[in-house]
Every structure is written in structure tokens, then in C-alpha cells.
Amino acid sequence: MLCIRGVVLPECEQRVFRIDGGVLREGAPPGGLxxxxxxxxxDGGWLLPGLVDVHTHPGALEPDAPFDEGLLRGQLAEHRNAGVLAVRTPGTAARMPAWVETDPGLPRVISAGRWLATPGRFFPGLGRDVTEDELVRAAVEEATASSGWCKVIxxxxxxxPAVPLPLLTSVVExxxxxxxxxxxxxxxxxxSRNAVLAGADSLEHGMHLDPALLDRMAAQGTAFVPTLSAFGARADEMRARRPGLRRDLWLAGWDGxxxxxxxxxxxxxxVLAGTDSFPCGTVASEVSWLVRAGLPTTAALGAASWTARAWLGLPGLVDGAPADVVAYAADPTLDPAVLRHPSRIVLRGRVVR
Structure with a gap:
């Protein structure tokens, strides 16, 4: 029987688990360790309940590239090899194939179906192009055909202009x-304003989000997925561009x-960690950006692990939870860069690294 011993985060408690049928059971087996x-x-080190990337789009290399199942498998493996054992895919060019749900060697995938784009608001033909009159019905269809989520551009x-507030409110309702x-x-x-006022469950990016809306977001449970690493990677390029309205708006948003x-x-x-960039498996960079933004280290780690898992309805390291565990030789609460170097990865009760 496989057994695990280490300091569990965020509780910072030494614990022992045994793995029984892909499930964690607290305590050593009857014969002891x-x-x-x-x-x-x-045996030793610090234990996290699997990292999470809540905004990733495996299955393509470029935003306007066609969906590729072989690439999807490879990019999910990149996530897994980095200790990312659960991902949320808020929009893809095609619905997830059935094998994603059954492959024991790949991360758990929570899909939001295809991007839903009204005219002029996305890469043409990449997601599901619908008229504004079709948007509510399409959102319900994508949510019920996926893992319960839909994604609206x-x-x-x-x-x-953005999608009108009355329409977006009808979608969410x-x-x-x-x-x-x-x-x-x-x-x-x-x-961003319309998404908050409509009661969206998550804001993806929120670049020009008005801070006056934050209390409402907290009260209604709207999560914020800022994808800072994706924006940060473009900042120098945008500053080097010739001044213009869109460039200047982008930089003003990034600066805040x-x-x-x-x-x-x-x-x-x-606040949750999502990368929205390639290669996959780089959620540790997003954690570093969250720390740079001013989140306490423990909160930034939680945004890519226990907090994200709880938000997605996945348990942490508790008795009866799925045996998804990532171990580290050093304490990531002291240095988040430790996340880049997992010493052991256990997925669905199997050692994968």
C-alpha cells in the first residue's frame, strides 16, 4: 500500500496518509509504515493537494489555431508534470473529447465548453459564434454539455462596446x-462592470476593473482570475509599439x-491563479505574479492549490479525498519558486513522477 508522510499545507501539520483505491486515508496501514x-x-517535505490552473486552453498553440486532440493530450501532460493536477478550461475551440474524463494519467479537467462569441467580439470561427438573440440559449447548452460551466466573451x-448588461444578466440567470x-x-x-453586475461566477482578466466593484464581487462570490503572467509577458512589447488608442488603453489597464x-x-x-498562456504547466509563474501584486505568499499559493480546489468543488488533503498530492523538498510558503520543482507527484493514487 502506498503511503505518504509530510507537512500538509496550509495547515502546516505533519500527517501520514495511505492510499486505498485512489483515495487518501489518514493514518498508517495496520502494520505501520x-x-x-x-x-x-x-517521506518528509511539504505536501499540497495538487496545483490548479483555473484558466488554461490546452489543445492549441495559438489563440486562433484549430483544436488538436494530440496537442491537448501533450499539454495536459505538461500540466501534470508540473504538479498541476486539476485544470479549468474556460473555453475551447471544441468540446472536450470523452477520453479526457477517463485517462488516469492526466489532470482532472473542468471544462466550460466552447467560447461563446457575439458578432465582432472574438477570433471569427474559433469558438461558437452566436447572435445576441442566441446567446442565452447557447450558454445553457454549453453549460449542460460540459462540466457545468460556460464561457462568454x-x-x-x-x-x-461590451455585451449589454441586460443580455449578460439574462445569460447568467x-x-x-x-x-x-x-x-x-x-x-x-x-x-468588467457588466460581468460583476450580471452576477458572473468569475471574471477572466478584468483588466480595467473598477475597484469600486470589489465589495460587490466579494459579497456575491464572483471570483477574479487576472491571468497576470499572460499580460506581464506582453507589457514590454506593448510599450514598444507606436502610441495609439488601443495600445494606450492596454497599458493604462496593465499599469493598474x-x-x-x-x-x-x-x-x-x-483571487485565483490562471495562466492563459503557453507552454502549459507554468502556474508557478502566476503565483509569483500574485505575490508581486501584493498577495501574502500563503494566499498566492492557495490561489493555485487549496483555495482553487475548494472553489471548484475539489477537496484538499483530507481523509476520503482523491489521492492527488504534490510533494516538495522545501517549504513553498517561504519561497514560492519551490513550486517549480516538485519532488513527487501522485495523481489518482498513482505515482506519476
Missing amino acids: AGRDAELVV GDWALDE AVHAVGGKAAVHCQTAEG MLGHVRAAHEAGVT
Whole structure:
């Protein structure tokens, strides 16, 4: 029987687990850790309940590239090899194939179906193009055909109108009525405002989010997924561009993002780690950006682990939980860079690294 011993985070408590049928059971087996039936695959170090990337789009290399199942498998493996044992895919070019749910060697995938884009608000043909009159019905269809989520492109160009608030509100209400949840892509002030006022379950990016909306977000449980690493990677390129309206709007939004993320955490908003970039398996970089934004290290780690798992309905390291565990030789609460170097990865009760 496989056994694990180490310091469990965030509780910072030394614990012992045994793995029984892919499930964690607290305590050593009857014969003890030295017994012949016990195989101690993790002995010491710090234990996390699997990292989580809540905004990743495996299955393509470029935003406008076609969906590729072979690439999907490889990119999910990149996540797994980095200790990312659960991902949320808020929008893809195609619905997830059935094998994603059954492959024991790949992370758990929570899909939001295809991107839902109204005219002029996304890469043409990449997601599911619908008219504004079709949007509510399409959102319900994607939510019920996926893992319960749908993803709406709430705005697109920084100088163009967002999806109208009454329509977005109808989308969220209809999705909630069937037990689903709605993620909204928003980068403009209007798009972010509409997403919050509509009651979206998550804001993806929120580049020009008005801090005056943070108390409402916290009260209604709207999570904030800022994808800072994706924006940060483009900042120098954008500054080097010739001045213009869209470039200047982008930079103005980026210049305020770190402060807005810190303010969101301080207001009690659930801030989560999502990369929205390639290669996959780089959520440790997003954690570093969250720390740079001013989140306490433990909160930034939680955004990519226990907090994200709880938000997605996945348990942490407790008796009866799925045996998804990542071990580290050093304490990541002292240095988040430790996340880049897992010493052991256990997925669905199997040692994968």
C-alpha cells in the first residue's frame, strides 16, 4: 500500500496518509509504515493537494489555431508534470473529447465548453459564434454539455462596446437556473462592470476593473482570475509599439492591474491563479505574479492549490479525498519558486513522477 508522510499545507501539520483505491486515508496501514505492506513513496517535505490552473486552453498553440486532440493530450501532460493536477478550461475551440474524463494519467479537467462569441467580439470561427438573440440559449447548452460551466466573451476590443448588461444578466440567470456557472472574459471597464453586475461566477482578466466593484464581487462570490503572467509577458512589447488608442488603453489597464488584484484580495474577493498562456504547466509563474501584486505568499499559493480546489468543488488533503498530492523538498510558503520543482507527484493514487 502506498503511503505518504509530510507537512500538509496550509495547515502546516505533519500527517501520514495511505492510499486505498485512489483515495487518501489518514493514518498508517495496520502494520505501520515499516510493515511489509507499506511503501513510503513520500517521506518528509511539504505536501499540497495538487496545483490548479483555473484558466488554461490546452489543445492549441495559438489563440486562433484549430483544436488538436494530440496537442491537448501533450499539454495536459505538461500540466501534470508540473504538479498541476486539476485544470479549468474556460473555453475551447471544441468540446472536450470523452477520453479526457477517463485517462488516469492526466489532470482532472473542468471544462466550460466552447467560447461563446457575439458578432465582432472574438477570433471569427474559433469558438461558437452566436447572435445576441442566441446567446442565452447557447450558454445553457454549453453549460449542460460540459462540466457545468460556460464561457462568454463579454467584450473584445478595448475601444468597442461590451455585451449589454441586460443580455449578460439574462445569460447568467439562465445558466444558474440549470445549476451551471458562467465565466466572463472582460478587459474593458464596461465589460468588467457588466460581468460583476450580471452576477458572473468569475471574471477572466478584468483588466480595467473598477475597484469600486470589489465589495460587490466579494459579497456575491464572483471570483477574479487576472491571468497576470499572460499580460506581464506582453507589457514590454506593448510599450514598444507606436502610441495609439488601443495600445494606450492596454497599458493604462496593465499599469493598474497589480494594485487592483491586491485590493481585490484585501476586499475579500477570491483571487485565483490562471495562466492563459503557453507552454502549459507554468502556474508557478502566476503565483509569483500574485505575490508581486501584493498577495501574502500563503494566499498566492492557495490561489493555485487549496483555495482553487475548494472553489471548484475539489477537496484538499483530507481523509476520503482523491489521492492527488504534490510533494516538495522545501517549504513553498517561504519561497514560492519551490513550486517549480516538485519532488513527487501522485495523481489518482498513482505515482506519476
